[in-house]
Amino acid sequence: MIEDGKDLRRGWTTGACAAAAAKAAVSALVSGEFPDPVAVTLPGGQRPAFALAAQEKGEGFARATVIKDAGDDPDVTHGAAISATVRHREPGSGIAYRAGPGVGTITRPGLPLPPGEPAINPVPRRMIAEAIREATGSEDFEVEISVANGARLAERTLNPRLGILGGISILGTTGIVIPFSCSAWIHSIWRGIDVARAAGLTHVLGATGNASEKAGQALHGLDDIALIDMGDFVGGMLKYLRKHPVEKVTVAGGVAKMTKLAQGMLDVHSKRGLADLEALTALARQGGADEALAGEIAAANTVAHAFALAQAAGFDLGALVAARAWRTAAKALDHPGIALEILVFDRDGALRGRCGFAPAAHSDRP
Template sequence: MMEWHKRKNVRKGYTTGSCATAAARIAALMILRQQIIEQISLTTSAGITLFLPVEHPLIEGQQATAAICTNGGNDIDATHNMLIYARVSLNNSGVITIDGGEGIGRITRAGLGLHVGTAAMHKTSRQAIESAVRDVIGSARGADVVIFAPEGEKRACKTYNARLGIEGGISIIGTRDSVNPMSAESWKRALAIELETKRTLGLEQIILAPGNSLTLSSDEERLVEENLSISADHAAAMSNFVGYMLQECVRLGFRHVVLVGDAGKLVKIAAGIFHTHSHVADCQREVLIANLALLGAPFEMLYAVEQCTTTETAIDLIIERGWQSVFELIAKKICQRINEMLRFSHNRPVCDAVLFSLDNHFLGANRPINDILADFTRLSPSGVTA
């Protein structure tokens, strides 16, 4: 896929998850048709249709295998130009099972939202694979799907998987189906356009969440609508550009801004970090440890958090040990940092922060959550309700 950004011709890629989904769909189709398929069309969530060549198609009765080659576009990573295979075996169980084979890593530690011992495949990718296969085989049949990547273990050495407790291969964790190559300025401008659109519609209150590139993830939309009982129409993605998006909220005249999302991402703001990409700042555990210490946590507790591999593991440990009050303290510091950054603005919005765990459990807020929601859902001067 070719697009233009700042007069430069750039290529979009597609994720390992979309390759696994496409390969599984092809394999299922080949079984039913008993015919080799050499090309598949894949329509992404952005409405773009890809025509992808099928690698190594093979049919063996009620089992078939197919592969799709990954493509990172202009954002090349360790999995670029790598074959992702799917082996599908039909049965009469009515149930679709999905697992990882050769080259797909296994979860060895808690903290990634996946069970220890399972294949490192994000639930969104699993859902996409299951939906693609079910669409082909119908409701009555069942299927066993195995995703594998012969080069996976070697390629994984160039990733952070080992640090995250993923061993034996790559992870299929992309929650998007395409990779968007954009300059930082183009990316920020695209995010700001979403804010401008919502402000034009009369919204004076906005929820900002980390998002999924340019949009909220499906999990974040559910979080806003189910956990906060607010329409996702009142929410926008800020990606890693927290400071920029807050400045845009000031420019556009929003009265109330609520930062909502995974504490593992938002905790950085409590340290005054307003660009949250891990390449810029990777200090979540340090922030947690500093604030736990201020609350009087013993050294043994601080050391245990320091030894955690991921922020999610640290959060689980903090809750288990009964120190959840640290999240309220961090939420308050997030708002203090925001107010400091915006201290010279004449129309500074009210800012709140609501922290959730990776699986959308409430952790803490800077003030009572009911007060935040009451202020947010109050009828605005423009007559727009949440």
């Protein structure tokens, strides 16, 4: 992959690392020898080999550790020590998965696994099972996955909000980390929606950042479980909600990101492009701004500056941005059974624009 002229290196998911550690440990439990490196088969057929960082064999158990290499992706688990401890089970009993230190436990419904289960996702479980079968021809083992400092790492993820407590999740649908793909974030958005729906909530709020989230939560009095850490992925949230609806959806964000949404961008990250001040000027003119204010907006340093100029002139630029952002979001949501709302906040959490709830059929509003 190329990013800003640099060749980016791919890495391995926690699921792939856990499968490699489990295969090495079970091999040692059965044969007495740890394979190093140890190769595993990924869902796409690739067979990477992993070096072992640590190995231990004791009475009735074997343990192997792999260090996660996320390549050039800014992954919070890059460099984490992922260990698998395996023990024999009764013949015919199959695999039992356990959450060791640093791996979370699911406490809320709506996730791919029920409450009480260790947060080792379905695809990593299949990878682990296949790796163990490849090494032993059997599945009759207890597999405990642990992650050094996993509880601390989990504080930098969405796990606490999703009700995954005590550590990180073992994730990955391909085994491969693609740099800057943000797939983990997108999947966390989806899981947040699943958890909210399973809890019976009828209103969720997706926010681009902390200030808009807190302000939107206070405005509506929402529980934490209703808050979706949408970040820049407005489209990713709305398209999932189209197929997994709730009655009411609020999209909240700062003035710059909501201006980008108003201009048709469903990924509002700064790397995808800046808000267009010329387009914002044209919108202000359409809304009745005089030429003096239009000129000031066109010459503004930033969107926030443009909003300040409009506010000083007594012109409600936020309402225009919110209405146009609603149209973009409604087109992506495209579900008349869902009432959509847009909230625009400044960096201090003050409401600067609002387009109230209406069915998300994008032709409903001018």
